[in-house]
Amino acid sequence: MEIKREPIDPAGGGPHIDGDALRVRRLNSRQLLRGAEVEGPNAAAHLEGTDFERYVEERVLTTTLEKATAWARSNSFFPATFGLACCAIEMMSIVAARVDVARFGFEAFRASPRQADLLILSGRVSIKMAPVVRRIYDQMLEPKWAISMGACCSSMGVFNNYALVPSDKFMPIDVHVPGCPPRPEALMHGVLKLRKMVQDDPEMGWRERYEAIGTEEVLPGA
Ligand code: SF4
The missing domain is CATH 3.40.50.12280 (Rossmann fold)
Incomplete structure (x- = not known):
């Protein structure tokens, strides 16, 4: 996974990032991986990369209509x-x-x-x-x-x-x-x-x- 570090202080030249929202997003992701429900219509959107793949593998089953x-x-x-x-x-x-x-x-x-x-x-x-x-x-x-x-x-x-x-x-x-x-x-x-x-x-x-x-x-x- 590629990690990019950026200052969260806009005064320091970095983009504005809401620190609270970031923490909530991280907590939601952890809960999702533990199988807990997260409020919101698009809960999986909080995840990325291998975390997202793992989330899908644990919850999605594909088959044909006939089967x-x-x-x-x-x-x-x-x-x-x-x-x-x-x-x-x-x-x-x-x-x-x-x-x-x-x-x-x-x-x-x-x-x-x-x-x-x-x-x-x-x-x-x-x-x-x-x-x-x-x-x-x-x-x-x-x-x-x-x-x-x-x-x-x-x-x-x-x-x-x-x-x-x-x-x-x-x-x-x-x-x-x-x-x-x-x-x-x-x-x-x-x-x-x-x-x-x-x-x-x-x-x-x-x-x-x-x-x-x-x-x-x-x-x-x-
Ligand atoms: S129990 Fe035996 S005799 Fe009675 S119907 Fe079944 S197979 Fe036929």
């Missing part, structure tokens, strides 16, 4: 209030104190698919039920995600017969959680896997992923 959106989405899934079979009991328990999904911001289960962006298929899906599940999924917000929970939902499990259908056959699934039933911790692991997926890839709309453009429930302009 910020993906980060926000991945930390605030709104799961649909929807259960299919025995696995649903394990799903319900993730909001209880032991697993406490609220720690991650996913506890706001929505009673309407219009307000949900995550569908947890918790149990077996019969052929009769599949169109209903698909309708609920279609009514959900975009972008949206789905977790297949339990052996029945992913591979028909112990009920491997003509009445059941694996979820991949009628809708896109993002994460499969194995088990019969999976423990709440396993479901939580699946939700966190999904969170990672959404954070890593901001372009997470399933239509793009599965090249399903044109299959929207309501076409634009219709």
Whole structure:
């Protein structure tokens, strides 16, 4: 840093410098570096050189809008209030104190698919039920995600017969959680896997992923 010494007495030929203002400015700078609030609309203007760089590094974070959106989405899934079979009991328990999904911001289960962006298929899906599940999924917000929970939902499990259908056959699934039933911790692991997926890839709309453009429930302009 370059230091230039000048007399503060105008009578001595130097510029007029208000000594009090100088002291206040120095104190403000010290407070800023300690993280204290300083009054004034442009507090950082008190700093210069490396002090200013340090101030900015400590307080400013740069990112892209897509990454910020993906980060926000991945930390605030709104799961649909929807259960299919025995696995649903394990799903319900993730909001209880032991697993406490609220720690991650996913506890706001929505009673309407219009307000949900995550569908947890918790149990077996019969052929009769599949169109209903698909309708609920279609009514959900975009972008949206789905977790297949339990052996029945992913591979028909112990009920491997003509009445059941694996979820991949009628809708896109993002994460499969194995088990019969999976423990709440396993479901939580699946939700966190999904969170990672959404954070890593901001372009997470399933239509793009599965090249399903044109299959929207309501076409634009219709
Ligand atoms: S995977 Fe097991 S616990 Fe889950 S719905 Fe099927 S039979 Fe029930």
